Amino acid sequence: MNLSTVLSLLGGLVFLVAMIFMSPDNAAAFFNIPGLIVVIGGTLAATFVSRPINDVYKVLRSLPELFGKEEDTIEADITQLLRFASCYRSGNLRAAERELAAMGNPFLSSGLQQVIDGATLEDLNKSMQWRMSGLRSRDQGQTQILYSMSVFAPAFGMLGTLFGLVHMLSGLGNSGLNEIGVTMAFAMITTVYGIVASNLLFKPLAIKMERRTNQRLMRMNSLSEGILQIYAKRHPTLIKETLDAFYAHHQVQVSTHSHLELVKA
Numbered sequence: 373m374n375l376s377t378v379l380s381l382l383g384g385l386v387f388l389v390a391m392i393f394m395s396p397d398n399a400a401a402f403f404n405i406p407g408l409i410v411v412i413g414g415t416l417a418a419t420f421v422s423r424p425i426n427d428v429y430k431v432l433r434s435l436p437e438l439f440g441k442e443e444d445t446i447e448a449d450i451t452q453l454l455r456f457a458s459c460y461r462s463g464n465l466r467a468a469e470r471e472l473a474a475m476g477n478p479f480l481s482s483g484l485q486q487v488i489d490g491a492t493l494e495d496l497n498k499s500m501q502w503r504m505s506g507l508r509s510r511d512q513g514q515t516q517i518l519y520s521m522s523v524f525a526p527a528f529g530m531l532g533t534l535f536g537l538v539h540m541l542s543g544l545g546n547s548g549l550n551e552i553g554v555t556m557a558f559a560m561i562t563t564v565y566g567i568v569a570s571n572l573l574f575k576p577l578a579i580k581m582e583r584r585t586n587q588r589l590m591r592m593n594s595l596s597e598g599i600l601q602i603y604a605k606r607h608p609t610l611i612k613e614t615l616d617a618f619y620a621h622h623q624v625q626v627s628t629h630s631h632l633e634l635v636k637a
Contacts, residue, residue: 377439377580384572407532407562411569414528415521423517431517438580446591449477450615453598456484457608479503479592483599493603500596504589511585518578522570529566533559594619 419428452475459468468488475481482503486496536559597618601611 381439381572381576388568388572402561402564404558404561404565407529407536407558408565410532410535410562411525411528411565414531415524415569418524418528419517419521422520427513428517431514434514434581435577438577438584444587444591445477446594446619449475449480449591449595450598450612452477453480453484453595453602453615454608454612457598457602457606457611460487460602461605461607477595480595480599483596484602487599487603493600496603497596497600500592500599504592504596507592508585508589511581511588515578515582515585518574518581522574522578525569525574526563526566529563529569532562532565535559536562590619 416428452471456468456471456475459465459471465488468484472481472484472488475484479500483496483500486499491499536555540555540559594615598611598615601614606614
């Protein structure tokens with residue numbers, strides 16, 4: 373599990389619960405099951421209407437992964453790439469194929485397999501770009517679904533509040549001041565549910581998913597650069613120096629991009 377994500381979410385929930393129970397006499401006013409159903413049900417319904425059902429299911433199934441710690445295999449991948457480069461540059465294709473068979477990264481093994489098979493530079497580069505484009509397109513679609521849910525949740529929170537106000541106003545002539553206050557509080561809490569769901573759950577998860585996508589693309593870009601260097605039969609030492617500089621540069625770009633996205637959100 374990614375402890376920082378889990379602890380941050382739990383910290384936010386603890387903060388909200390603490391705010392609720394700071395006024396124990398009115399704590400029950402913060403619990404509104406119908407309002408919660410309106411927010412969650414309405415958000416899911418609007419999301420299913422606006423997006424393909426299978427895509428929404430994939431996003432919902434992938435949410436637990438965001439609470440896990442993604443293993444960064446870039447160092448192991450680069451080590452395997454350099455061993456392959458050494459064998460390939462010396463002309464020992466049998467040893468290069470053994471190194472290829474031991475690789476667990478499909479992107480890396482596919483690119484190096486094309487190198488061994490004698491693919492043209494254009495075909496090799498195009499194949500790797502297509503793979504990265506496919507990952508970017510798929511993950512961006514999932515991220516947009518979470519961003520859509522972060523927009524729908526406050527809207528349905530407001531809708532629940534309006535329903536409550538209509539109910540209150542319809543019985544205004546027969547209600548006392550105390551009953552009006554209770555009904556008003558009951559109506560307003562759905563707006564709170566929508567805001568909390570948007571800003572504590574959906575939007576942070578969308579930003580986290582976007583950051584993971586950028587990190588995966590960064591690793592794939594680094595490996596693609598290494599594969600192209602192998603195609604040119606450059607020395608493994610030069611390849612390592614190039615990849616170290618390339619990876620460091622892209623890490624800065626990812627951090628800057630993530631900061632800008634967080635500011636926009």
